[in-house]
Amino acid sequence: MSDLLKYAIELAAVLLLALGIKGLSKVRSARGANQLAAVAMALAVAGLLLNYLSTSGLSLAAWTWIIAGTLVGGVLGAITAQRVPMTSMPETVALFNGCGGMSSLLVALAAALYPAALDATGPVALVSIVVSVFVGSITFTGSIVAMAKLQGWLSTPSWMQSKLRHVVNIALAVAALVGAVEMIRNADSGTGLWLLVVSSSLLGIGVTLPIGGADMPVVISLLNSYSGVAAAAAGFVVGSQLLIVAGAMVGAAGLILTQVMCNGMNRSLISVLFGGALGAGSAAGGGGGEYTNITSCSVEECALTLEAAERVVIVPGYGLAVAQAQHTLREVTRVLETAGIDVAYAIHPVAGRMPGHMNVLLAEADVPYEQLKEMDQINPEFPAADVVLVLGANDVVNPQAKSDPNSPLYGMPVLDVQEARTVFVVKRGMSAGYSGIKNDLFELVNTSMLFGDAKKVLGDLLVELKDLGLGKK
Amino acid sequence: MSDLLKYAIELAAVLLLALGIKGLSKVRSARGANQLAAVAMALAVAGLLLNYLSTSGLSLAAWTWIIAGTLVGGVLGAITAQRVPMTSMPETVALFNGCGGMSSLLVALAAALYPAALDATGPVALVSIVVSVFVGSITFTGSIVAMAKLQGWLSTPSWMQSKLRHVVNIALAVAALVGAVEMIRNADSGTGLWLLVVSSSLLGIGVTLPIGGADMPVVISLLNSYSGVAAAAAGFVVGSQLLIVAGAMVGAAGLILTQVMCNGMNRSLISVLFGGALGAGSAAGGGGGEYTNITSCSVEECALTLEAAERVVIVPGYGLAVAQAQHTLREVTRVLETAGIDVAYAIHPVAGRMPGHMNVLLAEADVPYEQLKEMDQINPEFPAADVVLVLGANDVVNPQAKSDPNSPLYGMPVLDVQEARTVFVVKRGMSAGYSGIKNDLFELVNTSMLFGDAKKVLGDLLVELKDLGLGKK
Amino acid sequence: MFVEFLWVLLLGSLLGFELIGKVPPTLHTPLMSGANAISGITVLAALTAIIKAGDNTALLLLGSVSLGFALFNVIGGFLVTDRMLAMFSRKPARKENR
Amino acid sequence: MFVEFLWVLLLGSLLGFELIGKVPPTLHTPLMSGANAISGITVLAALTAIIKAGDNTALLLLGSVSLGFALFNVIGGFLVTDRMLAMFSRKPARKENR
């Protein structure tokens, strides 16, 4: 293969990758853009293989190991992607991301151990290896911890919530730095390398573990940006501009996305990273006891009110997602629709624990697109609604965000559900939401609480509605 | 100077240039961004000089010629920039742009004539030289022709408006191609080079000359993009990434801007480039005779109506700009304001001959920013206006654009001046505007024509208003 | 060589910053997941390591494991993103059918 | 070398395309004029030609004239853009004073 062809393929791949990233940020083009990026990746791989085939050739051993790695990684990846439920998207992305980091780490280790074979000698290669090992390790362990926390496999040890963790993390960072310097000063000694690997792996854990589960999407996005940096560093190690550009693009785009996500939930990156679990204390203390004047009601009452309504707005929140109640919800709304009741869904941009998560979940349950209303669109419509059904949402319907300048939520745009005639709030108890603060909505006269797990309550509601004769034509 | 420092300076310069271009596209940051870009340029020049000073050193001859070139170019540039009136912005930009093209052309010529001295040998350098000569020549002659046409120094010869020009231009393009091939095949022979220079220079003239003066801003923007391409090609010749990146950025940004401008005036790039002077025929034939029911009035009548008004909207157009009447206009509006009359200016995005031109002109005449209303903002306010004063505007107030689907203007957003109680249209005669079509506004019952040069009419109006006792407190 | 690397690093980063402008919150998750798949471009590095390994088994093994991890990331990432986006894209189509 | 040049060319162009998003019509003229000044970056090429010319007078002359043209473009372009933008920037300040 001529050099020109090789370069042309590389340039084309970068062009397609750039178009892919750009397209992914618009609803219209997102799916095509993702496929385009996949094509670009395949093109880059094909180009690389063809280039080596036409020059030095590939040994049988190389083929064997390539096919082995491809089969294992590819098949596992494909299966995971198909099997994983939509509710576990954050965990899944974290897992994939961690593996990307691990891959960079392993390449850098290979280059550190066998520099001659990979032409990775000289100061530039050495520094790149150090960066790649450091960022790759953090990405790997950080992502895995994030995944485990989201899955509920891990909880934060109490000392991790004290200031002590900052001391530990600083010590780990210093150790990593020592390892890095040792590696650069004395490339042959293995001590520096292992010190770097171990301490940066621990650092990844130490930094991620204290972060509250709800802030995880931001952390994953940040780690995703890191894995781009790790790829760019690996590009310096093996001397590939394609890798550098693609890595740099992902790194920068990930940083922007992280910032956008923080803005959306009224939080700063610094407070996410160093603030620890938000409101861990206040949620327990302040959330429960302070409420007076709570009206609670039964599922029957709710069903009767729904039957009499003409216009119902559903407000799904985090609780709906964890309860995996989207399919039951869809059945309930189907029944309401066949009874001629007008149903709409109010989607707050940060409802749930991951941006856009609600849209994905409801789309999965086959809710028609036209019924999903964005916040700005639905807010003026609340006064015309007879019933609002708040399902496991809390902060996104807290009127304090507009009324109380001292509230931590102040300034965050919220859904004005209190404008509706009747509001039912489905949640398990009186505990607070993500922000850990009290919700004035629950005390309003037109609000009734319907306690219970969202899926269970919706199931009961379905039975009641059918008993009332709805849903049959 | 260490290599590292040199590269750091280059990278910093590109970073600043990119930020400059980005900032220039937002009103808030534009001025700072322009200064940032200037700093980046100075940084790049300083870096280059320091690098040579610290390595090979600069000879006395080099210094002399550098200082000579700097003084002449810099001083002339500074004087031109200070002296040129705001109304001549399009011409000025064209002139500057042409000089940029000439500079690339000269560097490429130098490299072609003395390849050894400039290390410009080998196929890559040769192809780059060819591109640089070709694009540089077109940019230079095209820009100069654009400038001359805008200044009114040149008019289009009649054969240039026939289809014949396409034949001539194709012949010139072929000749340029032959020259290019000859240059590459036989680098030492001068024939190819001169054929290329001459034929691409003529091509630049041949392509630009037939284009109507009003389309010129688009052409200038396109030529500006070309000068970026020429700079990038020069970067290949002398082997400078900085030049390549900066040139590529300007080239691409210029292309986007050209497209944006075309969209704004409801025109396609193809029709601008190959359509020739728009409506040249119809303007002469169709513009004049067709009007019936024209009401014309005197300056006195206009002054009396203005005196009785409470709310006056000024609609400035191309005619105001060519008449340079902005300062007189400002005096008139000052008089109206002191009489307690509410004055606003309706700025159509493509009023005039250059986008944003009206804003610059009125800002120059010290019109307060709050009085400049964009189209979307002012259109709902016309029904509440007592008097609308249309000054040398035509197409942008043509109601056909909304009412007649067969009109060439159909779809272009226009100012709804006909909604006002009384409309005065100041223009010299009944000739058509840029698009060459009839304006139904002139025949409406609430429209009165006030014939005369805009500056003269406004001057007379000022006298009349003062005679009526306005403007004195 | 190193300088050229720095150039592409700088330009790639700037490009990355510019490419993402206003992303609607709906797309944050798929964008994150798609970008994550792209970061699996380290497949190229893993492949290079295997190809250059010769008969160094340790290196072959390291490269192969690295390749596996990278491909897990790439294939899984693109597929899962597509799954998510397929759900979105069903909708505009429906809308047009109305 | 050539390949590295192509990389920066590609990335620079992509960056240029992305940098200009929605420009309000008010800014078309200054943006055009400012970008035009930047294209005068050919000063660098002209300087290189002069410095490398040695005692070749023809080359010195060509380089110097090229430098003059380029600087005319650069200095004139930046100054005239600044003049235009100064008129705009007076206004927001006033607006805030109200």
Ligand SMILES: NC(=O)c1ccc[n+]([C@@H]2O[C@H](COP(=O)([O-])OP(=O)(O)OC[C@H]3O[C@@H](n4cnc5c(N)ncnc54)[C@H](OP(=O)(O)O)[C@@H]3O)[C@@H](O)[C@H]2O)c1
């Ligand atoms: N979307 C994002 O990207 C994102 C990312 C990170 C953080 N956040 C933040 O998360 C919050 C989202 O607001 P939100 O209103 O959706 O959620 P929320 O404020 O966290 O409230 C969720 C509520 O659901 C209830 N709940 C939990 N499990 C339930 C179950 N199985 N059945 C029924 N109810 C259940 C909880 O009360 P009980 O325990 O009493 O049932 C809780 O009050 C915002 O503050 C946002 O800033 C969003």
Ligand SMILES: NC(=O)c1ccc[n+]([C@@H]2O[C@H](COP(=O)([O-])OP(=O)(O)OC[C@H]3O[C@@H](n4cnc5c(N)ncnc54)[C@H](OP(=O)(O)O)[C@@H]3O)[C@@H](O)[C@H]2O)c1
């Ligand atoms: N802004 C841009 O970027 C741009 C660029 C290219 C093209 N255009 C196009 O230009 C047009 C702009 O619309 P417009 O309404 O501003 O201008 P226009 O439609 O071209 O009309 C200008 C009118 O001014 C009159 N006029 C000329 N000189 C005058 C003088 N000294 N005193 C008084 N009146 C004078 C002319 O009529 P008389 O000869 O009868 O006096 C003419 O009808 C649009 O079609 C737009 O698409 C705009």
